[in-house]
Amino acid sequence: MTSTTPPEVAAHVESLIPKFHLTRLLKQDQAGRRISLLGTIDSQPAILVAERAAFATDSSHLTSFSTSLSSIKNLGANDIYSWFLASSGQFSTQPPDLKLNLIYPCTSQHEKKYAAQGLRMVTETPEIYAKYVRPFMQQKREQGRLNWVFNIIEGRTEQEDVIYREHGNEGFLLLPDLNWDRKTLSSLHLLGIVERRDIWSVRDLKKKYIEWVKHMRDKLLDSTVKLYPELERDQLKLYVHYQPTYYHFHIHIVHVSLEAGSTQATGKALGLESIIEQLEIIQGGDEAGMADVSLTYHLGEASELWEKIYLPLKDGQPVEL
Structure with missing residues (x-):
């Protein structure tokens, strides 16, 4: 969706985010995928809600998804099931922001379940x-x-x-x-x-x-x-x-x-x-x-x-x- 915000207004509001100074965490919900933060901008109270964006589902992004992950850490494995933490960014210093479950080899019934x-x-x-x-x-x-x-x-x-x-x-x-x-x-x-x-x-x-x-x-x-x-x-x-x-x-x-x-x-x-x-x-x-x-x-x-x-x-x- 294309933004209808005038460029000069967009530039102004975008400049506000780096000015945000955290006071405290208000809430973490949606299984840890969204946080609500209380803070200030130019000494005025502000609330910043951050939510992880939806995954890109076009072919080019999905094809390179597994190779774009970094800091992959195995949490456990049992039979055909394995689970991991990983970072979606390219830098190993970035905290893990993804939870991965791997079923390998999977069956047609697994495919039906997750489709x-x-x-x-x-x-x-x-x-x-x-x-x-x-x-x-x-x-x-x-x-x-x-x-x-x-x-x-x-x-x-x-x-x-x-x-x-x-x-x-x-x-x-x-x-x-x-x-x-x-x-x-x-x-x-x-x-x-x-x-x-x-x-x-x-x-x-x-x-x-x-x-x-x-x-x-x-x-x-x-x-x-x-x-x-x-x-x-x-x-x-x-x-x-x-x-x-x-x-x-x-x-x-x-x-x-x-x-x-x-x-x-x-x-x-x-x-x-x-x-x-x-x-x-x-x-x-x-x-x-x-x-x-x-x-x-x-x-x-x-x-x-x-x-x-x-x-x-x-x-x-x-x-x-």
């Missing part, structure tokens, strides 16, 4: 879950897609990152999510991963597990604020995804102010407190649970669940897994 696609809202009844979705989950678990999770649980990778751990059938561990830069507390993102392998998703939680889930919640919160004393328990929120990205039960622990778009939106995230409350009020014995209720969520039109299950059901066609 732009339309969304659909679906309602998964207990019957649809039992007849179609549960067998679908079983297929995915048998394809080796959980190797990176098992590497962590079995102590082969990322052990230096484990913040808290309890062993046993009701064991679990806490460690940073690969999407967090591990330094910006306002965008803190940790994962609580259970050790047991019979709980694939929220659907496997039953009334008999209520005290265990509460115990996990308390330990995850306590361990987080112990490691990061700048935080208090009520500055954290815990949720699970349904559908999750992978079928091994895990809990997301994030800063309450983290803005993470669709990953925390209705149709994707279920608050852990709400799950506990629902388990407590579900009618039935100890075996009653989240498999007995309908769940509504959104799916990408390129996702296998949509293509293989919900689209055929919508069109009255047979489902073939």
Whole structure:
């Protein structure tokens, strides 16, 4: 977009930025991508909001993107996943301003997950879950897609990152999510991963597990604020995804102010407190649970669940897994 500001006015206002003298940071938001600064210009109060510009998406810029990075520092690697910090500038002295995740080698399903696609809202009844979705989950678990999770649980990778751990059938561990830069507390993102392998998703939680889930919640919160004393328990929120990205039960622990778009939106995230409350009020014995209720969520039109299950059901066609 071409500026309509007269040249003499543009030159004047552009000269103001170098005159800005910082008083203090007011706020950091959008997962650390925007800062609001209080300061002065010529002894008059001023606020400067700085936000990282959108990535250039033309072919010439994208072709040279990976080779233009400097100060690339690996944060960790597990199976086909690696994550890094890097600087977008050419000088090694520039602080890292990019968080990179690398999936190599990736699959067609990874490509579909990360591509732009339309969304659909679906309602998964207990019957649809039992007849179609549960067998679908079983297929995915048998394809080796959980190797990176098992590497962590079995102590082969990322052990230096484990913040808290309890062993046993009701064991679990806490460690940073690969999407967090591990330094910006306002965008803190940790994962609580259970050790047991019979709980694939929220659907496997039953009334008999209520005290265990509460115990996990308390330990995850306590361990987080112990490691990061700048935080208090009520500055954290815990949720699970349904559908999750992978079928091994895990809990997301994030800063309450983290803005993470669709990953925390209705149709994707279920608050852990709400799950506990629902388990407590579900009618039935100890075996009653989240498999007995309908769940509504959104799916990408390129996702296998949509293509293989919900689209055929919508069109009255047979489902073939």
